[in-house]
Amino acid sequence: MIEKRARPAYPRVRAIPTRWADNDIYGHVNNAAYYGFFDTAVNCFLIEEAGLDIQGGRVIGLVVETGCNYFAALAYPETVEAGVRVARIGNSSVTYQIGLFREGEDEPAAQGHFVHVYVDRDTRRPVSLPDKMRQALEAIHA
Template sequence: MQDSTTLKSRRRADYGYFLKYRTRWSDNDQYSHINNSVYYHLFDSIVNAYLIAQCSLRPQASQSIGLVVSSHCQFFSPLSFPQVLDLALRVNKLGKSSVTYEVAVFSEDNEYPAAVGGYTHVFVDSSSRKSAEIEGQIRAGLEKLFLQDGRKKSQSKL
């Protein structure tokens, strides 16, 4: 995980995939800002949207699935309904069977993120739950988002 100063200084150009999200009244908590738990819903939404649309993942038919083994989020400024958000995705680490995603949440038309977080997926066989290598279209799609400081990074083996 990156330090807070690095994450807060991220810009839209540091990410390779974007998804719009229109906040809902139910996203707000009693303090009139988006509840912390909603951010993890947003992270899950953009990661899985990318895996399905860009990596040809078919969750119900796939022999391997990604399980979340760790997650984090740092908050920099509040967001609330009725804002429209831009979710941004990048891959910070890509190993043999694991991938670490970073997601930034931007208010529409803002260059600085309101929150940055993400999680690590470990891919496993859907039946046995034993570690499975990330291969084929999934790996190719993830490699497209494998960035560090806005530059494409060479593949690492974890």
């Protein structure tokens, strides 16, 4: 059984409105949309706090692993609150944990993870995390 983490376990939380297109034929947010919420929450943190330059930076993050556990359905027009924390920081890789919550709730509707490997934009070879990024990641390391 997966250990559920309540909202206080996540040092950064971002509100993400669901879209009409997120719902599937069964009337709830489709499982694939959850990965979009994960990506949005983590990349907003990286851009806003860790200095990631998605347009012209030399370092980019490539997702090499993902996973999600679902506990309760979400549906449009709810606002999802995505909590982010870092579980592991390596030389060139980072494991993020993300909790998705209904607005104002402490119990997760879903929780997942993904792993970024940071590489040189041109060569796609792994590189060490930039200092500013490492400092921001350490600030939310669990």
